Amino acid sequence: MDADALEKSIRHDIDTADGYDALEQTRIKYLGRKGLVTGLLKDIKDAPPDERPKLGAVSNKLKKLTESLLEEKLSVLRAAQQGSRFYKKPHDATLPAHDGMTGRRHVLATVFRELKDIFVGMGYTLASGPMVELEYYNFQALNFPDEHPSRDEQDTFYITDDMLLRTHTSPVQVRYMEENKPPLKIIAAGRVFRNESIDPSHAAEFHQVEGLYVDTDVSLADLKLDVEIFIQQLFGSKTQVRFRPSFFPFTEPSAEVDMTCVVCQGKGCSVCQQTGWIELMGSGMVHPNVFRAVGYDPEIYSGFAFGLGVDRVAMMKYGIDDIRLFLGNDLRFLRQF
Ligand code: FA5
Numbered sequence: 001m002d003a004d005a006l007e008k009s010i011r012h013d014i015d016t017a018d019g020y021d022a023l024e025q026t027r028i029k030y031l032g033r034k035g036l037v038t039g040l041l042k043d044i045k046d047a048p049p050d051e052r053p054k055l056g057a058v059s060n061k062l063k064k065l066t067e068s069l070l071e072e073k074l075s076v077l078r079a080a081q082q083g084s085r086f087y088k089k090p091h092d093a094t095l096p097a098h099d100g101m102t103g104r105r106h107v108l109a110t111v112f113r114e115l116k117d118i119f120v121g122m123g124y125t126l127a128s129g130p131m132v133e134l135e136y137y138n139f140q141a142l143n144f145p146d147e148h149p150s151r152d153e154q155d156t157f158y159i160t161d162d163m164l165l166r167t168h169t170s171p172v173q174v175r176y177m178e179e180n181k182p183p184l185k186i187i188a189a190g191r192v193f194r195n196e197s198i199d200p201s202h203a204a205e206f207h208q209v210e211g212l213y214v215d216t217d218v219s220l221a222d223l224k225l226d227v228e229i230f231i232q233q234l235f236g237s238k239t240q241v242r243f244r245p246s247f248f249p250f251t252e253p254s255a256e257v258d259m260t261c262v263v264c265q266g267k268g269c270s271v272c273q274q275t276g277w278i279e280l281m282g283s284g285m286v287h288p289n290v291f292r293a294v295g296y297d298p299e300i301y302s303g304f305a306f307g308l309g310v311d312r313v314a315m316m317k318y319g320i321d322d323i324r325l326f327l328g329n330d331l332r333f334l335r336q337f
Contacts, residue, residue, distance in 0.1 A: 003058045006036060007065065014069045023073055030066050037062050107337040108207060108326055111314040112189055115209055118233050119187045122226060124211065127186040129172035131193075135162045137171035142250040143289040157193050165193035168307055169210035170250060173286075176212065177294035182301050183215040189310065200270050200322045201278070207310035214286065214296070214303030220253065223283060223304035227257055231280070235259065235316065240266075242277065251284025251305060262316045271321050278316060281308035 001009070010030055017023040030037045040059040047055050078090065105113075116126070129137075139151055149155070157165040172188035188210045196204050213222065224243065231241050239259055246256040258279050261272035268274035283306035288298035311323050318337070320326075325333045 001036065003040075003062065006040075007062060010037075010062070010066050010069065014066075014073050017073060020074075020077060023070065023077065027066075027070055031063065031070075037066055104335070104337070106326075106334065107318065108310060108314055110337060111317060112207070112209070112310055114234065115230075115308075115310065115313065116187070116189070118230055119209075119211065122229065124185050124187045124213075127172055127176045127188045128190065129166075129169070129175045129188060131166055131191055132159060133164060133166040133171050135164055137174050138164055138166050138168070141174040141290065141293040142170055143287050143293070144249045148249060155194050155196070157195055166190075167194050168192050169208040170305070170307055172210055173212045173250075173305055174290065174294055177214070177291075177296065182296065182303075185213045187211050198324065200324070201273070201312065201315070203311060203323045203327070205327060206323070208307050209310055211306045211308075212286070212303060213305075214301055216301060218285075218302045218304055220285060220304070223285070223306070226304075227281070227283060227306060231257075231259055234313065235262070243283075246282065246284075248282055248284055250287050250290050251282075252287045254282065254284035257281045257283055257306070257308075259316065263319050263321050269321070271315065278312060279309075280312055280316075281306050283307070 010026075013026045013029065014023070017026050029035060032038065037059065040055070040062065044052050044055050044059065082091075120126075135151075138156075139148070144151060156167055159165065169188050169190055169192060172186075172190075176184070176186055176188070190207065191205060192208050193205050196202050198204060211226070213226070227243075228241055231239055242258050243255040244258060246254045248254045256279055258277040260266040261269065261276055261278045263269050263271045264276065266276035268276050272278045283304065286303040286305055291298040291301060291303075311326055314320065314326065315323060
């Protein structure tokens with residue numbers, strides 16, 4: 001067989017070898033003691049001296065080619081066995097484990113756990129409700145007048161005429177009270193959605209924790225105490241908190257709760273819109289109409305409620321200056337927590 005025919009035959013046999021045994025047979029056929037390529041090499045010594053260099057070069061080239069084709073085919077067979085097209089080397093169990101790509105808890109989940117632990121320590125239990133909500137629970141039962149601006153589609157993502165993505169966690173209050181009798185003390189956490197213009201402290205998709213306490217003698221002083229205890233447990237006893245009179249249809253009186261901005265230490269920055277304060281939560285005493293909607297007698301029961309922005313708490317806790325980072329999926333950001 002001349003060199004060209006031999007090369008063709010080597011390529012064909014290796015190519016069609018469909019397992020380790022077939023490949024080993026092919027190796028023996030060409031490179032074994034009595035193999036065809038080995039034979040060529042042996043023949044060199046019997047050739048006339050002036051032909052030996054050429055014959056030597058051709059035989060060596062065939063030997064190398066056969067070896068490298070066999071090696072390549074072996075990798076392909078191993079890869080098929082391992083079920084991976086990319087598998088190149090045999091598995092080495094002594095290599096160090098790779099690190100850095102393990103999953104971790106999202107910073108918002110970590111902050112939520114911390115909030116939950118504080119509230120549970122203060123006697124609150126957990127409740128929950130749907131993100132896709134009926135207009136009735138999101139607005140009507142919460143005493144929103146029909147013409148209230150936040151019912152406008154500017155703020156609310158409607159799904160159908162009477163179904164929407166909840167704009168706050170307050171509907172959970174109504175759902176919980178419909179199912180349970182006082183006394184009750186609950187928190188409810190979850191994602192909320194608003195058709196907002198986005199900036200460093202406003203997202204269109206963010207998270208709230210709702211608190212609700214209903215009993216026979218709950219007062220504004222109870223609300224203030226719980227809110228202050230909570231904020232100081234979370235941020236330290238020196239944190240300044242202020243209650244600003246506000247309006248919510250479902251509470252009366254109502255107050256916005258602010259704390260000093262930790263990003264700028266109260267000096268003014270883009271996060272606090274240069275005010276030195278950051279708004280953390282809305283709060284107030286449950287409106288009698290909300291009690292009526294769930295069948296509670298407002299002459300007997302009173303209660304307070306609050307709704308705080310989890311993303312804002314996380315920003316203050318870690319000095320993060322842009323709310324958009326939380327859901328931006330940038331691993332360089334997420335891996336820092
Ligand atoms: C409410 O959503 C009321 N449901 C809160 C409430 C509950 C009041 C119970 C009284 C009784 P407000 O729209 O202010 O209120 O939002 C509450 C908190 O959510 C804010 O204080 C803020 O921390 C956070 N928040 C509001 N809008 C955004 C936004 N676009 N991006 C990030 N956080 C926001």
